[in-house]
Amino acid sequence: MLDLIRYVARNRSLLAGAALLLALLLFVVLGHFVVDVDHARALSVRPLRPPSWEYPFGTDRQGRDLLAVMVAGTPLTLRIGFVAGLLGVGVGTVLAFVAAYYRGITDTIIRGIADIGLTVPGLLVLIIIAVSIKGSLSVNQMAMVVASLAWLYPTRTIRAQVLSLRERGYVEIARMSGVSGPGIIFTELMPNMLPYLAATLVNAVSAAILASIGLEVLGLGPIDSPTLGMTLYWVNFNAAMINGWWWWWTAPTVVIVMVFLGLFFLTVGLDELANPRLRRSV
Amino acid sequence: MQAIHVARRFGVFLLIVWLAATLNFFLPRLSGQDPVRTKLLAQAALGGYVQTGIEDMIKVYDQRFGLDKPLWRQYVTYLADVSRFDFNYSIANYPRTVNEMIAEAIPWTVGLLGVTTLVSFGLGTFLGALLAWPRAPRWMAWLMPPLWALHAIPFFLLGLILTYVLAFQLDLLPIFGGYSPGAMPALTLEFGLDILSHAMLPALSIVLVSTGGWALGMRGMMVTTMGEDYVTFAEAKGLKSATVFLRYCVRNAILPQVTALALALGQILSGAVLVEVIFGYPGIGALLFQAIRENDHFLIQGIVFTVIVALGLATFVLDVLYPLMDPRITYRRS
Numbered sequence: 001m002l003d004l005i006r007y008v009a010r011n012r013s014l015l016a017g018a019a020l021l022l023a024l025l026l027f028v029v030l031g032h033f034v035v036d037v038d039h040a041r042a043l044s045v046r047p048l049r050p051p052s053w054e055y056p057f058g059t060d061r062q063g064r065d066l067l068a069v070m071v072a073g074t075p076l077t078l079r080i081g082f083v084a085g086l087l088g089v090g091v092g093t094v095l096a097f098v099a100a101y102y103r104g105i106t107d108t109i110i111r112g113i114a115d116i117g118l119t120v121p122g123l124l125v126l127i128i129i130a131v132s133i134k135g136s137l138s139v140n141q142m143a144m145v146v147a148s149l150a151w152l153y154p155t156r157t158i159r160a161q162v163l164s165l166r167e168r169g170y171v172e173i174a175r176m177s178g179v180s181g182p183g184i185i186f187t188e189l190m191p192n193m194l195p196y197l198a199a200t201l202v203n204a205v206s207a208a209i210l211a212s213i214g215l216e217v218l219g220l221g222p223i224d225s226p227t228l229g230m231t232l233y234w235v236n237f238n239a240a241m242i243n244g245w246w247w248w249w250t251a252p253t254v255v256i257v258m259v260f261l262g263l264f265f266l267t268v269g270l271d272e273l274a275n276p277r278l279r280r281s282v
Numbered sequence: 283m284q285a286i287h288v289a290r291r292f293g294v295f296l297l298i299v300w301l302a303a304t305l306n307f308f309l310p311r312l313s314g315q316d317p318v319r320t321k322l323l324a325q326a327a328l329g330g331y332v333q334t335g336i337e338d339m340i341k342v343y344d345q346r347f348g349l350d351k352p353l354w355r356q357y358v359t360y361l362a363d364v365s366r367f368d369f370n371y372s373i374a375n376y377p378r379t380v381n382e383m384i385a386e387a388i389p390w391t392v393g394l395l396g397v398t399t400l401v402s403f404g405l406g407t408f409l410g411a412l413l414a415w416p417r418a419p420r421w422m423a424w425l426m427p428p429l430w431a432l433h434a435i436p437f438f439l440l441g442l443i444l445t446y447v448l449a450f451q452l453d454l455l456p457i458f459g460g461y462s463p464g465a466m467p468a469l470t471l472e473f474g475l476d477i478l479s480h481a482m483l484p485a486l487s488i489v490l491v492s493t494g495g496w497a498l499g500m501r502g503m504m505v506t507t508m509g510e511d512y513v514t515f516a517e518a519k520g521l522k523s524a525t526v527f528l529r530y531c532v533r534n535a536i537l538p539q540v541t542a543l544a545l546a547l548g549q550i551l552s553g554a555v556l557v558e559v560i561f562g563y564p565g566i567g568a569l570l571f572q573a574i575r576e577n578d579h580f581l582i583q584g585i586v587f588t589v590i591v592a593l594g595l596a597t598f599v600l601d602v603l604y605p606l607m608d609p610r611i612t613y614r615r616s
Binding site: 116118119120121122123124125127128129131132210211213214217218219220236241242244246249253256257260261263264 | 294297298301302305306309310312430431433434435436438439442443445446450457458544545547548549551552553555556559560570571574575579582583585586589590593594597
């Protein structure tokens with residue numbers, strides 16, 4: 001425990017990332033006690049109030065209390081990102097191990113698909129998928145849509161990592177001792193990949209949140225849910241910027257920036273953990 | 283050998299085009315929607331402005347798509363249409379064709395994205411190289427944290443903040459659109475400046491964010507390159523500092539950057555779509571937003587297909603040009 005604390009104190013990025021995300025978590029948890037979350041629905045409070053003691057973040061044109069929107073919406077957005085990121089890294093890890101361990105034609109096909117998929121602008125494909133689904137999406141459907149492309153990048157990077165690991169001496173020895181393919185994957189390769197997988201996961205979550213916010217700003221998100229991206233959609237829809245309702249977009253912007261900065265610092269910190277060589281050179 | 287490589291790479295490009303077209307064709311059909319009918323009926327229910335065009339449109343669509351024919355015939359017809367870049371009429375803006383509308387929007391996006399990508403790639407790579415260079419000025423180290431932080435923010439969010447500060451509060455730049463309402467598009471200096479001032483905010487939000495990314499990547503590569511023996515040797519020979527920096531370090535470290543550029547094009551474009559939406563910039567992104575709002579499936583599909591093909595082509599060109607930058611790659615089978 002003490003070692004952990006000492007390590008985190010040295011790894012500033014990890015500390016900063018964790019602190020930002022914990023602060024958000026605290027805000028959401030405390031917020032549920034302080035604010036009536038039902039006020040995140042339209043027509044529940046007086047519209048277009050600037051920040052005051054009663055409504056610290058102000059209210060929007062459709063009568064939502066923006067503090068309640070943030071408290072209710074932040075976990076929704078994080079959930080979309082987390083579910084999609086987890087699915088992406090899960091599928092990506094399996095494909096990467098299969099490709100990198102068995103090589104041959106399987107590898108060629110998996111790598112080919114990932115490489116081609118990555119050159120295509122993801123948001124546009126997601127738009128086609130979202131438009132093709134009947135009616136408005138729910139938060140969970142949203143996560144599925146985003147997850148449909150979230151495995152491409154993890155597959156590519158994890159595969160490269162496995163390829164370098166499988167030539168190491170200890171894997172060679174395990175192989176010569178007659179350990180089976182899956183055995184090597186789970187007992188030799190996986191444990192050494194864990195920090196790297198964690199960094200990839202955080203990256204994937206961040207990318208998934210970015211994609212979901214993108215879809216939502218375009219109006220393809222869950223219309224009835226107060227996610228951060230939907231809030232920005234209403235901001236844009238009502239031209240809040242030009243009308244001078246600055247508080248409307250300030251709250252979601254600050255929260256989104258905190259989310260991305262937190263996740264970014266977390267990745268940098270985890271990269272450092274996964275790749276000790278960075279510690280000396282940077 | 284070179285020719286075979288180029289041909290194979292072109293094959294991959296064709297594969298991307300075919301996949302994009304197939305995706306476009308089958309995804310909407312999987313959900314059991316009939317976008318044409320749905321849209322036409324919705325419009326008819328509105329009893330609005332397209333009333334007169336509806337019968338014509340249905341006729342055209344029936345002929346074009348052969349909606350009575352089996353699915354595979356429709357698919358083949360669709361591929362043939364698409365290969366000629368014929369995306370039919372816009373559903374919401376009949377009688378304009380999807381082609382016309384895309385052609386109108388493309389110059390805006392190409393201009394904005396072309397300039398900002400080149401500027402941020404050049405600037406970021408240069409900054410990144412200097413950041414890793416021990417003999418660079420001391421104050422450069424202070425650039426790192428802000429570049430990092432900006433890099434993590436989505437383009438369009440920075441756009442929002444910049445708009446508020448520079449356009450709304452300080453009133454330095456126009457907030458919205460590609461040119462002033464009422465300005466006559468013409469080849470005059472005045473109109474040129476008008477376009478430029480409208481492009482400033484969107485461009486700034488893209489450049490500020492992506493420069494940090496390129497700087498980070500380049501810095502990482504420089505650190506590795508500077509540890510190489512040939513750099514130590516070059517320094518031991520007493521070569522000029524600038525020569526070692528440019529010809530030995532940057533020349534080698536820049537290669538992975540170019541690969542990264544080819545890979546990042548799609549992401550940059552995805553981000554730029556949202557920037558255009560936020561700023562109401564009249565490019566592909568804003569057109570796509572309009573199409574989504576109006577439920578204009580043909581326009582959406584046309585845009586997505588065009589963009590995927592354009593980016594596939596850009597990646598193809600970068601890939602083919604790559605050996606010119608890195609003479610070690612000859613694409614000979616070992």
